[in-house]
Amino acid sequence: MTTTAAVPEAPGALPLVGHALPLFRNPLGFLRSLPAYGDLVQIRIGPQRAIVLCTPELTRQVLVNDRVFDKGGAFFDRAREVLGNGVLTCPHAQHRRQRRLTQPAFHHVRLADQAEVMLEHVNAVTACWNDGQVIDVPADMEKITSRVLLATMFSTTLRPETMAHISDDLTVVLAGIYRRMFLPAVLDRLPTTANRRYHRANSRLRHTVASAVSGRLGAVAQDGGGDDLLSILLSARDPEGDGPGLSDIELADQAVTFFMAGVETAATTLAWSLYLLSRNRGVEERLHAEVDAVVGGRPATYQDIPKLPLAGGIVRETLRLYPPVPLMTRTATRDTRLGGCCVPIGTTIAYSPYLIHHRPDTCSDPGRFDPGRWAATAGRSPERDSFFAFGGGARKCMGDQFGLTQVVLALATIAARWKLRPAAGTDSRPQLSSTLRPKHLRMHTIDRAGGAPH
Numbered sequence: 001m002t003t004t005a006a007v008p009e010a011p012g013a014l015p016l017v018g019h020a021l022p023l024f025r026n027p028l029g030f031l032r033s034l035p036a037y038g039d040l041v042q043i044r045i046g047p048q049r050a051i052v053l054c055t056p057e058l059t060r061q062v063l064v065n066d067r068v069f070d071k072g073g074a075f076f077d078r079a080r081e082v083l084g085n086g087v088l089t090c091p092h093a094q095h096r097r098q099r100r101l102t103q104p105a106f107h108h109v110r111l112a113d114q115a116e117v118m119l120e121h122v123n124a125v126t127a128c129w130n131d132g133q134v135i136d137v138p139a140d141m142e143k144i145t146s147r148v149l150l151a152t153m154f155s156t157t158l159r160p161e162t163m164a165h166i167s168d169d170l171t172v173v174l175a176g177i178y179r180r181m182f183l184p185a186v187l188d189r190l191p192t193t194a195n196r197r198y199h200r201a202n203s204r205l206r207h208t209v210a211s212a213v214s215g216r217l218g219a220v221a222q223d224g225g226g227d228d229l230l231s232i233l234l235s236a237r238d239p240e241g242d243g244p245g246l247s248d249i250e251l252a253d254q255a256v257t258f259f260m261a262g263v264e265t266a267a268t269t270l271a272w273s274l275y276l277l278s279r280n281r282g283v284e285e286r287l288h289a290e291v292d293a294v295v296g297g298r299p300a301t302y303q304d305i306p307k308l309p310l311a312g313g314i315v316r317e318t319l320r321l322y323p324p325v326p327l328m329t330r331t332a333t334r335d336t337r338l339g340g341c342c343v344p345i346g347t348t349i350a351y352s353p354y355l356i357h358h359r360p361d362t363c364s365d366p367g368r369f370d371p372g373r374w375a376a377t378a379g380r381s382p383e384r385d386s387f388f389a390f391g392g393g394a395r396k397c398m399g400d401q402f403g404l405t406q407v408v409l410a411l412a413t414i415a416a417r418w419k420l421r422p423a424a425g426t427d428s429r430p431q432l433s434s435t436l437r438p439k440h441l442r443m444h445t446i447d448r449a450g451g452a453p454h
């Protein structure tokens with residue numbers, strides 16, 4: 001049996017920065033190239049080495065075995081600076097309890113009510129659009145998803161400027177986590193503009209969220225619990241241990257975790273869906289027909305979702321083509337074996353939904369946008385079996401149904417009234433930042449009821 005030292009290294013590494021250059025310049029081409037070197041391939045991210053899993057089987061094996069392959073590696077080391085030990089970042093030993101305490105917040109029985117909040121905010125943001133206007137699509141989509149999360153989390157207790165602060169700080173902090181993954185820790189304390197912005201945004205974010213949590217605690221003590229996510233977290237008791245619920249610090253960690261995990265992921269999915277529709281007019285026309293038949297002139301509802309299979313297929317196909325989290329890490333907690341190789345304790349392992357979704361054996365013609373792959377009639381398929389956009393195993397995304405509901409409803413609501421077309425200055429090349437986002441996506445709005453023909 002070989003050791004990790006014998007695992008082939010991807011070409012193109014430079015001293016000090018490793019593969020940071022190809023990961024920045026052409027991240028997706030780089031990820032797609034890796035399976036050519038083996039089922040396990042070494043890359044270097046700044047000072048750290050990682051072994052990338054290049055098959056769906058190895059990816060599943062690592063995700064399911066979360067005791068041996070625990071949260072760790074460059075991303076999580078940096079993310080813990082911001083998220084503390086929330087459910088996304090905590091080690092295996094704390095995870096079961098945290099998951100039991102937080103999961104009820106995303107129970108499917110709440111989705112119908114949460115969907116009403118989602119629709120209110122999609123309508124509020126798109127009500128400001130005028131025919132022929134140019135919009136910054138990811139920014140507008142983030143307005144929707146951050147307001148939805150804030151409203152479902154804190155009900156109506158936050159002032160608009162507090163919501164704006166949280167949203168701005170999240171953007172700076174997320175980009176900072178990603179940038180700092182590639183840099184040695186000794187550079188953290190340098191008084192650079194980027195470091196100052198990051199620290200300022202991080203401490204304001206913690207402060208705002210902690211005050212919002214204690215404000216909500218006060219309101220709950222006075223008037224009893226509500227039905228928002230925070231009230232559910234507040235009243236959570238561990239059903240398996242007789243231990244207490246979440247402490248105030250843990251509550252703030254979870255609140256920041258939900259924002260970090262749920263805002264940009266859903267916003268970039270929506271932005272990519274709208275872009276892909278503008279490039280695939282046949283699919284766009286069929287979506288308009290579906291939405292017009294189901295929704296007509298009234299607002300879409302949660303009950304409409306099963307009647308919108310094409311909208312659902314478009315969202316899943318977007319997540320296949322552009323998974324918002326294209327690369328994630330784990331750490332081996334003991335010496336172990338993987339893919340015929342001895343993996344020593346402490347080794348960083350990386351899994352990549354993007355890489356797996358683009359293997360020709362997991363998806364025929366993987367670069368083609370084809371929502372029909374997800375039709376109910378298509379049945380089981382390699383695409384479905386190898387779909388990792390929400391991760392897998394015990395650490396699988398907790399907000400997957402919340403996120404899918406939100407994106408499908410927003411897409412249907414937008415498509416009922418608008419068509420979008422790329423505007424001058426658009427550069428849709430995918431950029432690997434905190435999520436996989438288009439570089440600059442500016443689009444013209446066209447009112448379907450009578451806008452200029454395009």
Ligand code: HEM
Pocket residue numbers: 087088089099149257258259261262263265266269319323324325328329388389390391392394395396397398399400402403404
């Ligand atoms: C389209 C939208 C979304 C995508 C693509 C997505 C993707 C992911 C992925 C890949 C993971 C696993 C990370 C890992 O393996 O280390 C994850 C975990 C998580 N996500 Fe999502 N996510 C989305 C939306 C959301 C939303 C809306 C929320 C909450 C409001 C959320 C909350 C979480 C949480 C709490 C975890 C940690 C679960 C655990 O470790 O037990 N996500 N997400």
